[in-house]
Every structure is written in structure tokens, then in C-alpha cells.
Amino acid sequence: MYFKIIMCIIPATPLVLWGLVKRHYVKFDRFKAIDKYLYECKFFSVEKSGCRTHLYRSVSCSHKCAVYDVLYIADMMRVAKYSLNMCMCILTNEAILESLIFLHNNGVKVRVIMDRGMAFHEKRKAMRLKCKGILVKVQKSWDEIMHHKFCYFDIEEPGRCRLFFGSLNLTLQGVTSNWEYLIFTNNLYMINEHKKIFESLWRETELF
Known part of the structure; x- marks a missing residue:
């Protein structure tokens, strides 16, 4: 009798297992990040500390140079x-400052939020x-830190x-002497989420 029961169960086992696997697959499949947008990562490291002087002259030594990275941004x-x-949070790079001024002079609406302490420093x-x-805006209180680092246009x-x-x-410190990263994207959802944060901060901050 036990032999007959086992022989009945064995053919059904693959179907039962497939059902379990499929159910869990469907459960987690919705978390897969599949979309039509572009993503690019750029990493910065202390290995580029030798390129500090290159930034003063805006002359790149190679495609791995910190100057190349800054000019890319x-x-x-x-x-x-x-x-x-x-x-x-901290904005001091000359090439970036020049780009902001260039855009403003060409009719682009430019708004910047900086950390209060760093702006005064x-x-x-x-x-x-x-x-x-x-x-340029900063937070109203000296007791807070505006630590965001993002830009959208x-x-x-x-x-x-x-x-x-x-x-x-x-x-200069960030692009040559720290371990840092940036992600570039045209993902509309992510851009709109950052826009919400920016507009909220813009309402809560005051002019420098």
C-alpha cells in the first residue's frame, strides 16, 4: 500500500515544486528594475590626489584625471x-561655479541651496x-546641516x-582626495522625487 502511495506522489512532485517556485517568482518579480531610462555611475577616489594641480590649470592628464571628471559634470x-x-552641501569648484554663472547669463533659471555653515565658511x-x-538659499537655523548633494535641470x-x-x-577635496560617487540619470520618477525635496527646502530656507 505504501508503495502505491509513493508511486502516486512522485509524478505530482515536480508540479508541486514548480507551483511553489512560480508563486515566489511572481511575488518578487515586481521588484525587478526594468525600464527605458539611462543610468551612469562615476566614481572618485584618493588615487586622483595627484591631479589637484591639474584642476588649477584645467588641463587633463588623461581620461582618468580629476579634471576630466569635473569637466564632464x-x-x-x-x-x-x-x-x-x-x-x-559644499560648493567651491571653479568649473561648476563658472557653469552656473554661464547658464544664468544665458537666460536659464538657476537656483542653488547650500548648507548655511558651509556657505558662510x-x-x-x-x-x-x-x-x-x-x-542662493541656506537653512534658517545654524543647528541644522543641509547635507544633500544633487542637481537636476x-x-x-x-x-x-x-x-x-x-x-x-x-x-577640490571631493574630486581628488575622497572616495565618492555620482549617479547620472534621466529617470523621470527619480527626478520628480528630487524636485519635491528641492521645492520643499526652497520654501523652508532663506536667501543668503
């Missing part, structure tokens, strides 16, 4: 046509943007909008 920003919004840099007519036209975010502060 600056050139990406310069294609903005309508608006550019940046949240950056690097007052000359923040004042440079302000004197050019660019709106041309939210007005979905086909053009771009976003970069990560751990990198746009500083």
Missing part, C-alpha cells in the same frame, strides 16, 4: 535650457553667485531633463 550642466536646481564663493544674480521638458546625485560635494 560641468559640460552636462551647460546643456540646460530652461532651469537648473542644485542642492549642494566659503562666503566668497557664495557671494560670487549672489553678485551675479543667482538665487530642464524639468519642464521630460525628454531633456537630467539628474545627478550621490555623495560628492563639488569641491
Whole structure:
């Protein structure tokens, strides 16, 4: 009798197992990240510390040079046509500052949020943007830290909008002497989520 029961169970075993596997597959399949958007990662390391002097002359020693990385970010920003919004804890890099001024002078609406303490510490840099007519805001309280690092532009036209975010502060130290990263994407969901944060901060902060 036991032999007959076993012989009845064995043929059904693969079907039962397949059912369990399929159920779990369907359960977790919805978390798969499959979309039509572009993603690019750029990493920065202490290995580029020798390129610090190259940044002063804006001359790249190779495609791995810190100058190449900075100009990549600056050139990406310069294609903005309508608006550019940046949240950056510390912003001191010359190429990035020049790009922001370039965009403003060419009719692009530029808004920048910086950390209050860092903005006053690097007052000359923040004042440079302000004197050019660019709106710069900081948090109202000295007890808080605005630690975001992201930038998005041309939210007005979905086909053009771009976003970069990560751990990198746009500083000489950040691009040559730290282990940092940035992610570049045109993912509309991610861009809109960063837009919500930016607009919320813009309402809560005050002009520098």
C-alpha cells in the first residue's frame, strides 16, 4: 500500500515544486528594475590626489584625471535650457561655479541651496553667485546641516531633463582626495522625487 502511495506522489512532485517556485517568482518579480531610462555611475577616489594641480590649470592628464571628471559634470550642466536646481552641501569648484554663472547669463533659471555653515565658511564663493544674480538659499537655523548633494535641470521638458546625485560635494577635496560617487540619470520618477525635496527646502530656507 505504501508503495502505491509513493508511486502516486512522485509524478505530482515536480508540479508541486514548480507551483511553489512560480508563486515566489511572481511575488518578487515586481521588484525587478526594468525600464527605458539611462543610468551612469562615476566614481572618485584618493588615487586622483595627484591631479589637484591639474584642476588649477584645467588641463587633463588623461581620461582618468580629476579634471576630466569635473569637466564632464560641468559640460552636462551647460546643456540646460530652461532651469537648473542644485542642492549642494559644499560648493567651491571653479568649473561648476563658472557653469552656473554661464547658464544664468544665458537666460536659464538657476537656483542653488547650500548648507548655511558651509556657505558662510566659503562666503566668497557664495557671494560670487549672489553678485551675479543667482538665487542662493541656506537653512534658517545654524543647528541644522543641509547635507544633500544633487542637481537636476530642464524639468519642464521630460525628454531633456537630467539628474545627478550621490555623495560628492563639488569641491577640490571631493574630486581628488575622497572616495565618492555620482549617479547620472534621466529617470523621470527619480527626478520628480528630487524636485519635491528641492521645492520643499526652497520654501523652508532663506536667501543668503
